[in-house]
Amino acid sequence: MVRRILGLNAGRIAVGVLSVIILLAALGPVLAPHDPLETSPQTLAGPSWSHWLGTDYLGRDVFSRLLDGSRTSVLGALQVVLIALVVGVIPGILSVYLGRLFEWCTLRITDTLVALPFLVYAVAVTALLGNGIPQAMFVVGVLVSPLFYRVSRAATLAVARSQYVEAALIAGASVGLVVRRHVWGKVLPPITVALAYTIGTGFVVVSSLTFLGIGVQPPAPTWGGLLASALGYLAYQPWAPIAPAVMIMATVWGSNLLADAIRDVSGEAGRALLNSRRARAHRAGTVDNPEPLSVGGAAR
Amino acid sequence: MAVSTAGYAVVSDRRGQVAVARARRAAGRGLVTLARSVLIFVPVFLVATFATFALRAISGLSPAQIQLGESATPEAVARIEQEWGLDRPFLAQYWTWFENILHGDLGASWANGADIATLIGNGLSISLSVATAALIIGIVGGFALGALAALRRTTWIDRAITGFTTIISVTPPFVVGIVLVSIFAVGLGWFPSAGYVPASAGAWPWLSHVLLPALALSFDTVADVARQLRAGLIAAYQENYVIGAVVRGLSPRRIFFRHVLRNGTGPALAVLGLKFPMLIGSSVVTEWIFGLQGFGRFANDAAQAGDVPAVQGVLVISIVLVVTFNLIVNIILARVTPASQRGL
Numbered sequence: 307m308v309r310r311i312l313g314l315n316a317g318r319i320a321v322g323v324l325s326v327i328i329l330l331a332a333l334g335p336v337l338a339p340h341d342p343l344e345t346s347p348q349t350l351a352g353p354s355w356s357h358w359l360g361t362d363y364l365g366r367d368v369f370s371r372l373l374d375g376s377r378t379s380v381l382g383a384l385q386v387v388l389i390a391l392v393v394g395v396i397p398g399i400l401s402v403y404l405g406r407l408f409e410w411c412t413l414r415i416t417d418t419l420v421a422l423p424f425l426v427y428a429v430a431v432t433a434l435l436g437n438g439i440p441q442a443m444f445v446v447g448v449l450v451s452p453l454f455y456r457v458s459r460a461a462t463l464a465v466a467r468s469q470y471v472e473a474a475l476i477a478g479a480s481v482g483l484v485v486r487r488h489v490w491g492k493v494l495p496p497i498t499v500a501l502a503y504t505i506g507t508g509f510v511v512v513s514s515l516t517f518l519g520i521g522v523q524p525p526a527p528t529w530g531g532l533l534a535s536a537l538g539y540l541a542y543q544p545w546a547p548i549a550p551a552v553m554i555m556a557t558v559w560g561s562n563l564l565a566d567a568i569r570d571v572s573g574e575a576g577r578a579l580l581n582s583r584r585a586r587a588h589r590a591g592t593v594d595n596p597e598p599l600s601v602g603g604a605a606r
Numbered sequence: 607m608a609v610s611t612a613g614y615a616v617v618s619d620r621r622g623q624v625a626v627a628r629a630r631r632a633a634g635r636g637l638v639t640l641a642r643s644v645l646i647f648v649p650v651f652l653v654a655t656f657a658t659f660a661l662r663a664i665s666g667l668s669p670a671q672i673q674l675g676e677s678a679t680p681e682a683v684a685r686i687e688q689e690w691g692l693d694r695p696f697l698a699q700y701w702t703w704f705e706n707i708l709h710g711d712l713g714a715s716w717a718n719g720a721d722i723a724t725l726i727g728n729g730l731s732i733s734l735s736v737a738t739a740a741l742i743i744g745i746v747g748g749f750a751l752g753a754l755a756a757l758r759r760t761t762w763i764d765r766a767i768t769g770f771t772t773i774i775s776v777t778p779p780f781v782v783g784i785v786l787v788s789i790f791a792v793g794l795g796w797f798p799s800a801g802y803v804p805a806s807a808g809a810w811p812w813l814s815h816v817l818l819p820a821l822a823l824s825f826d827t828v829a830d831v832a833r834q835l836r837a838g839l840i841a842a843y844q845e846n847y848v849i850g851a852v853v854r855g856l857s858p859r860r861i862f863f864r865h866v867l868r869n870g871t872g873p874a875l876a877v878l879g880l881k882f883p884m885l886i887g888s889s890v891v892t893e894w895i896f897g898l899q900g901f902g903r904f905a906n907d908a909a910q911a912g913d914v915p916a917v918q919g920v921l922v923i924s925i926v927l928v929v930t931f932n933l934i935v936n937i938i939l940a941r942v943t944p945a946s947q948r949g950l
Contacts, residue, residue, distance in 0.1 A: 423887035425891070429905060434661055514890075558776040
């Protein structure tokens with residue numbers, strides 16, 4: 307799977323961008339040339355060798371703050387994905403098997419969750435339940451879970467009506483065994499696609515919240531907070547929003563690209579793609595076998 | 607002569623009957639769609655309001671903290687909670703609150719006792735102007751780009767539009783807002799960078815304050831509508847009835863408007879229904895950037911102040927807005943592509 311994704315140009319770019327972001331999140335504080343909280347008398351300075359992206363209104367190094375802020379965003383986005391996965395996929399698969407009452411109830415609950423504007427809810431809940439990114443991301447994860455519910459339910463419905471599953475049931479297999487042996491493998495690819503998209507959504511939500519100053523204590527650096535302070539001093543540093551904005555956009559773009567790449571290489575479309583590739587390689591007389599690179603945790 | 611006029615009369619009468627019957631059937635179908643959609647949205651509304659109301663109990667906040675501060679005696683806290691009716695059983699509180707909502711009464715703010723419905727009403731006109739403008743830009747822009755890309759598919763126009771929609775779909779609204787402010791308000795000085803003027807003060811002052819935030823909000827909608835429309839139109843062009851129409855010698859324009867457009871818009875319309883919660887949610891951030899005292903700003907301020915009834919009011923209003931908008935989309939969808947009713 308990983309090898310097939312890396313065979314696509316889009317997949318390579320996506321994995322590259324996301325690995326860089328994850329590396330930054332893991333090593334950011336080590337790589338940062340300055341203490342992200344340290345103030346200095348040179349406020350709102352332009353880019354220079356000691357301050358690559360200049361300094362902000364308190365004289366803090368923007369580059370170090372950008373590196374340090376990536377951790378909040380990455381952890382927040384991962385939390386959204388994990389919660390959405392647990393809350394969405396399990397009821398999604400079970401809704402096919404646990405009878406009509408459960409099905410009806412979960413369908414109505416998903417209808418409700420889709421209708422709720424999740425940014426408003428995230429703002430409300432964070433403020434009411436305690437100021438912290440984890441609380442906000444928990445709510446966002448629950449509110450985006452309908453995507454996972456629907457995707458896994460649709461995939462399960464398709465498998466559950468197939469003949470080999472009926473044959474397995476007639477042969478005496480339990481529901482648990484059928485889910486583990488047959489359903490899981492079919493449901494996994496569409497869920498991975500939804501997962502990659504959701505990472506992008508998670509990044510946008512984390513940056514939106516931190517932009518509003520929700521969920522973080524003031525001196526701590528975040529991408530959204532950098533944008534907010536850049537907005538306040540736009541007249542002095544009109545280029546200041548570019549760096550954090552590019553980081554956010556690159557991450558979202560990378561995860562969308564990854565989702566497209568996974569969609570292209572999995573399922574029916576993937577088989578067609580693989581066959582056409584093999585045919586082309588055969589015609590060219592070379593065997594196209596890209597070396598699998600070492601990849602970060604996002605590329606699964 | 608007499609016979610023939612009678613025949614005409616009969617024919618025209620029958621035509622009239624057919625038209626009446628058809629209109630009645632269409633109206634009936636509309637009502638059935640409406641009834642089905644309402645049946646779906648009633649449980650949605652019940653569950654959502656319940657979750658909203660439960661927020662107070664979960665948060666453990668009380669008006670006493672806002673009015674008395676941290677160092678209040680337990681007796682004073684109990685007295686204030688009794689004034690607000692918070693010592694009653696949870697379900698009884700919920701029922702009173704729910705009944706009041708149905709009468710349009712959202713309760714009073716904990717912070718200053720003001721009527722929340724009035725407070726939200728003040729901000730709602732601003733937010734709805736911006737959201738409506740954003741929707742119009744999104745629909746017009748999205749349909750234009752999507753249709754153009756589908757008509758000129760696999761050319762450089764199609765690739766340019768696809769690239770453009772990819773870029774704007776990964777740009778969060780607040781980034782677009784900052785870019786717009788720095789270019790058009792700070793750089794060129796064409797538009798005011800913040801504030802709001804009601805439409806009664808003149809069309810241009812109103813529009814100049816609404817246009818930038820609306821543009822910032824609309825980008826996401828433009829991208830999604832354009833992509834869905836492109837995919838839908840291209841799929842519709844490959845149908846057999848389009849080939850049939852070409853073979854019959856119909857003009858490309860007629861094929862596009864009568865055969866393809868109507869059948870290809872379903873996904874784009876469905877996406878529009880999902881976009882509305884996003885518009886409301888993003889308004890929290892864009893109103894902050896553009897200094898608008900709207901609905902989203904009110905939500906943010908109320909939440910940060912811990913004013914639970916105000917937050918609940920905001921959430922209820924946003925649920926009502928989303929549900930209403932989805933009802934409208936469902937009805938339009940049922941009119942345009944009757945097959946979509948099966949999915950409900």
